[in-house]
Amino acid sequence: MTEPSRPWVILRRAAAWFAAGALAGLLYLLLIDTTSLPELIVLAAAVVIAATGFELARQQQTAGGVTARVSWLARLHRPVLKVPSDVAVVSMLALRQVVRPKRVNGTFRAVPFRCGAEEPAETGRRALAESMGSFAPNTIIIGVDVERELILGHQLRPTGGAEAIDVLGLGSE
Numbered sequence: 001m002t003e004p005s006r007p008w009v010i011l012r013r014a015a016a017w018f019a020a021g022a023l024a025g026l027l028y029l030l031l032i033d034t035t036s037l038p039e040l041i042v043l044a045a046a047v048v049i050a051a052t053g054f055e056l057a058r059q060q061q062t063a064g065g066v067t068a069r070v071s072w073l074a075r076l077h078r079p080v081l082k083v084p085s086d087v088a089v090v091s092m093l094a095l096r097q098v099v100r101p102k103r104v105n106g107t108f109r110a111v112p113f114r115c116g117a118e119e120p121a122e123t124g125r126r127a128l129a130e131s132m133g134s135f136a137p138n139t140i141i142i143g144v145d146v147e148r149e150l151i152l153g154h155q156l157r158p159t160g161g162a163e164a165i166d167v168l169g170l171g172s173e
Contacts, residue, residue, distance in 0.1 A: 016058060021051035069121065072128055075168045079135035082167065086136040089157050106156040109164075113144055113151035113171035129170040139164065 004012070025047045032039055093105065113129065116122040126144045129151060133141035138159065142152040153165040163169065 013055060013059070017051045017055045020054035021047045024050035024054075069125075072125065072168065072170060072173075075170075076132060078169075079132045079167045082136035082138075086138040089159070090137045093156050106154055107158050108142075108152065108154050109158065110145075110148075110150040110152050111162040111165040111171065113149055113166060114173065115144065115146045115149050125170050125173065129166060129168055133165065133167050136167075139167075141165070 025043060028043050028046050029035075032043075096102075097105065113126075115126070126146075130141045130143060133139060133151070133153060138156050140154045142154060144151050151166050151171055155164065158164075162171070166172075
């Protein structure tokens with residue numbers, strides 16, 4: 001396989017840097033919810049730092065060579081769609097706890113999660129399932145038990161079946 005030409009490598013690095021910067025900038029704007037000049041200056045600095053860090057990590061493969069498939073990334077909308085209902089659930093549970101306290105809230109759940117050989121794609125699949133499974137506030141993913149092939153999570157209010165813990169459905173891949 002031939003090495004890519006120098007201009008192609010530079011163009012690819014620049015595209016990755018700008019993409020990472022755009023995502024970091026969008027996330028920052030979403031979180032701060034203001035466009036005042038001081039915040040925009042901080043935004044510019046945060047974007048440069050985040051994009052540079054991303055590009056350095058990508059070039060040096062410091063993420064342990066973790067990879068992800070496009071089909072996995074196409075499911076990232078699922079945990080985002082759960083956020084509004086989970087915020088309502090957690091808010092109601094917090095209000096109930098103030099009015100009528102319970103000593104124990106929530107439950108631990110274990111759901112089957114197929115684990116393959118230790119390779120970058122498998123590590124990426126587990127990391128994505130863990131991180132995005134904890135995106136909505138009702139569920140916190142504790143981890144994937146590789147030996148028992150389970151994904152372990154805690155829910156304040158138990159809801160749904162296996163899809164509530166393995167939100168992206170990566171355990172059956």
